[in-house]
Amino acid sequence: MNINNDPLWVTVAKKVRTWARLNSICAVHFNSGSCNGCDIEILATLTPRYDVERFGIKLEGSPRHADVLIVTGPVTRQARERLLRTYEQMPEPKFVISVGSCSISGGVFKGCYNVGGAVDEVVPVDVFIPGCPPRPEAIVDGIIQLLTHLKEGSPRPSQINQPIEEIPA
């Protein structure tokens, strides 16, 4: 979209919106069958040592109030529908961060009968954070990359991806 053609108030409103969004990210965490390793590291990033709240990031309980979905774990068959449903419940614009080797490729669980595979086969993903589990520093870095991306206003990787499939009723 060409920003220059917008009326002034639209440009200003967009800037304000981006500024507000960058400073108050609400994240919801979804465990799609992970071993807890990534989950405790995500939680560690919220606690005093790493403290992502200084970037305005807060873990939110309900997906309806969240901007960012943080997914850990290989997607198990039971968790798959739930992951889709959680994603659908989030308001636009929404972003997905996939944390850990399992969520990126299935990791050590690839080929298991109850494991579907990577998170990006189910929902579009913006940031991948590899590691088994990634260190809290890596998770913080991943989040910052997402914020930088938003600041630049370039199209998100997930928008280029295929649209997600219909969720089951």
Place this chain on the structure above:
Amino acid sequence: MNIEQNLQKAEQLLTVWNKEATHPEANRLDVSISAGNLRPAVTALHNAHWGYLSAITGLDLGPASGEMEALYHFCNGAAITTLRIRLPRTHDASLPTIEDIIPPATFFERELHEMLGFKIKGAKSSDRLFIPDDWPEDVYPLRSDFSVEQAKPVEGRHANELPDEGVVGGNTFVVPIGPQHPALKEPGHFEFTVDGEIVTAARMRLGYAHRGIEKAAESRNWIQNLYLFERICGICSHTHSLAYSLGVEQLAKVEVTARAQAIRELVAGLERIHSHLLWLGVAAHEAGFDTLFMYSWRDRETVMNLLEQITGNRVNYSANVLGGVKCDIGLEQATAVKDGLNYLETRIRHYLEVVTTDTMFLNRTRGVGTISYVEAEEFGLLGPTARASGLVRDVRVEAPYGAYKHFPISAVTETNGDLEARCVVRLNELLVSCFAIRTILDNLPEGPLTVKMPRKIPAGETISRVEAPRGELFYYIKSSGGENPARVHIRTPSLCNWVSVLEKAVGRQLADAPMLIAGMDPCFSCNDRMITTVDQNGSRQSWSWKELRAYGIEYYKK
């Protein structure tokens, strides 16, 4: 009584039904019985208070032999009695239920049914526990001829068709909790039926984190499995790899050096500290005491640093290798660990004071979810949850393994059995762990870190039990002499402790449910994003877990 006397007693108790008894290992008795005699045999052991049912393992002996086996493992101290039942490998291989004699057996039996297709006669519930609802009928993942293609989802079904008990009347509501949640850890699904404020029924569904690790283990070699099992749980990864290594070393008849054993115990001690501090934070968070949550997690970073300094990783340390450990403790590490422990000990003493004196926290914990000694024994509880009721269930004390023979620890118990007692037990255990780690550092035996392990493990079967932070971890390992295990069966402590939540929630306020769930330190954690209350008109009111938590906090403010 020592191990031999215990085993003799078990053999006497079982003589009537005994078809064939063997002693596969010094501490084990293996008794073959027929399926019809299962109930009297289990009753005899149960009535004589001969140990507790630790796990039920199912074995598929393959299409060639056309038979399956169910192994009922009873543990009494270090002595293990296994009841072995052999059945034809057909659709009507059926076993009588023993859930009325031993309540926790209900989960073991459901697992046996789902994974291997044993029919359990007389079981109250046949709902699926682990595998998805769209899984085809008569396909059992742990059968030896199972292939992934067989597990195609059934048309028109969903992977989780949450049971909808929509039939409600009067003031009765169903409150489902699960399977996704905001704070951390793994998903599960609970349904609490409430009459007004009081919970009248509770049920649960697991399997959101079921990945099929036991099956995967059969196709990977012994060394690959070490790293697979480590990833069963990121919180107690060391104990999983420890239990597996101990089992494989028993099978290979390899004796690990004293130094390696001591380092294993040291890492296990540090892991316990990190796990219990993590739990304290989560429990405090559920009680609305976020300050304690933040403080305990801040202090937990000290022990994470130590683990990283020793093993190179914060989580999934891979300290174990088959035949020893990969990391040594030098002077630098020893000093760092001691300094860290000094700090942690003062903090732990402080937390001990907080959880026993803070009025607000005590409101949520004192007298809540009280489990008596008798109930703890009946429910088959394990670990700190059992020890808070005065029941000594600690493998490190009952059946010392590895370095615990040389560096013994004392079991920490409490008698009240409520949530406060569980907090106190866990924190006191940390002090015991700190003491044990110090003793190890001061008396670290000399010697190499590893011994040579064969690539192929001799045929045989073994049981290894390890005390994880949450309770007894049970590994059954069978080798057929090849490069892969023939079967690995794992029973984690959380599975046994669920009963405490389900039984104890009934009759309590709904507001206590989050604390009760947190109180047993579930490893398949189970909090949720959407909690829906269904009223009698069928309209739904949605609550987030956060709101429920806030409601619980608000309720107790009054």
